[in-house]
Amino acid sequence: MKAGNTRSYHHGDLRAALLSAGYELARDGGAEAxxxxxxxxxxxxSPAAAYRHFASHQELQLAVGALAMADLARSIETHQARADDPGSAARARQRLVGVGEGYIAFALDSPGAFDIALSGLFTMEHAFAPETMGETGRTPFELLTDAIADLVGLGLLPADRAELAAITCWSTxxxxxTLATRGPLRAHPRPELDARGARIVRGLVDALLR
Amino acid sequence: MKAGNTRSYHHGDLRAALLSAGYELARDGGAEAxxxxxxxxxxxxSPAAAYRHFASHQELQLAVGALAMADLARSIETHQARADDPGSAARARQRLVGVGEGYIAFALDSPGAFDIALSGLFTMEHAFAPETMGETGRTPFELLTDAIADLVGLGLLPADRAELAAITCWSTxxxxxTLATRGPLRAHPRPELDARGARIVRGLVDALLR
DNA sequence: GTCGGATGTGAACAACGTAAACATTAGGAG
DNA sequence: CTCCTAATGTTTACGTTGTTCACATCCGAC
Structure with missing residues (x-):
């Protein structure tokens, strides 16, 4: 079958088409859509066709969420790349700041994608799934732990506080x-949320590296 | 009609009965249940009877969420009351720590209730709604801002950083x-989550009050 | 006592997830 | 090339959901 011929009985790559369609729906409308x-x-x-590629509705949503998760990784990578200072200490610091900035920017830029990426029941295995990796081949969770590990390696963070720092960063x-997209802050104007997010991330990293 | 006579055509206080039934469902099963x-x-x-008391399914969920929110306020108040030190500075500090501890304890103790309290689309108006108040007549959000305001009044926190501190605390x-109930940390054993939560809260308050 | 507004019921509709039986096609075995 | 099988998509159907509308019932004010 020729690719692009949508008239034929068989689709060719329906799984990818469903993922793409689902992602479009998620972008405006969130996971619920x-x-x-x-x-x-x-x-x-037809509706039943999906069951040839996904065991259930939840698995489809999870797979679409993985697409969004990969975009989240890319957003983090973009913000991490903005390391003005080539010094290794400042660079490591920027790597961690970039995780927070990229995370928040992605949520504010595409709340629907953020919703389906994080609303689903992602477990710890999901944190290392290849389909959620960005350009550098690392998942969002790995980008976070990598940044923390670098800071530990440079002696900027005590090793025994690494795990707690990671969870704290992620939590904040x-x-x-969440508060800025689904929560009570969602009505606030975008520039204000950007500024607040930046201050929170920098303030947190400052507090941790002391 | 006598209260408790469930046989009669009219119920007596169906709104309250629905809220109570909904809260029970939420406790095991979360908002989805x-x-x-x-x-x-x-x-x-009958299903249609609900529409005499709630405009839609979402409004029912929101009202049930308000019940849970009030319990969240009570959990915070309980943890705030544990101020061993009568000194006003330590007391103010404990008020803020209590917000975090009560918040986390409530989420871990009754994740279903926590889910419906926070999953719904609560806006900023909801943050002051009387039905979400605890024993002291204050909502969870007000308990947080009160604690922050006290610290500012005592000179322990610069006034211009109060709002950011409030958002940071809430976010963390x-x-x-969220991570500990719905997220990847949900499989971890309870005592470990308790310890982590306590350390995060104390560490954050320490960092803010410096 | 009667009547009106408030409250609950019943039946119906569209949309949803899912399953089972059936139709069509791709692709390898001969 | 032909044929057969497995993969893939369709049709139909079922139960559940939120919601509406016409109808039934009851409380309370007059």
Whole structure:
């Protein structure tokens, strides 16, 4: 079958088409909008067809969430790349700041994608899944632990506080992103949220590296 | 009609019965379990009856969430009361620590209730709603801002950093509670989560009051 | 006592997730 | 090339959900 011929009985790569359709639905509408029927409808296929590629509706949502998670990784990587200072200490610090900035920026830029990436029941295994990796081949969680490990390696953070620091960073940034997208802060204007997010991230990293 | 006579056509106080039934469903099962039909079923009433007291399914969930929010306020108040030190500075500090501890303890003790309290689309108006107040007549959000205001009044926190401190505290605690109940940390044993939560809260308050 | 507004019921509808039986096609074995 | 099988998509159906509308019942004010 020729790729792009949507008329034929078989689709060719329906799994990818469903993921793409689901991601579009998630972008405006969040996880709730990624219904099995709406997704198959958008892919021009009958509802039951999805069951040849996903065991259930939840698995479809999880797979779409993985797409979003990969975009989250890319957002983090972009913000990490902005290391003006080539010094290794400042660089390591910027790597951690970039995790927070990229996390928050992604949530504010595409709240629907952020929603489906994090709303689902992602477990700790999910934290290392290849399909959630960014350009550098690392998942969002790995980018965080890498940044922390670098700081420990440079003696900027005591090793026995590394794990707690990682959880604290993740908690703060995730909490702020949630409050700013789904929570009571979601009505606030975007520039204000950007400024607040930046101050929170820098303030937290400052506090941890002391 | 006599109260408690469930046989009569009219219920007496169906609104309260629905809220109570919905809260029970939420306690095991989270917000997702609070379906309109399940709630009316448990109250021994037809599905459509709910529409005499709530405009929609979402409003029912929101009202049940308010019940949970009030319990959250009570949990915070309980933890705030543990101020061993009568000194006013240590007391103010404990008020803030109590917010974090009570928040996390509530989430870990009754994740279903925590879910419906925070998952819904609560806006900033909701943050002051009377039905979400605890014993002291203050909502969770007010308990947080009160604690911060006290610290400012005692000169322990610069006034211009009060708002940012409030958002940071909320973000961190909310993020940790989310990660520990719905997120990747949910499999971890309870005592470990308690210890981590306590360390995060104390560490954060220490960092802020410097 | 009667009547009106408030409150609960019943039946119906569209949308959803899911399963089972059936239709169509791709791709390898001969 | 042909044929067969496994993979993939369709159809139909079922139960559940939120919601609406016409109807039934009851409380309380007059």
């Amino acid at each position: 990624v219904t099995l029927r709406a997704t198959t409808r958008r892919a021009g296929v 940034v995730h909490g702020f992103a | 609070v379906t309109l039909r399940a709630t009316t079923r448990r109250a021994g009433v 605690v909310h993020g940790f509670a």
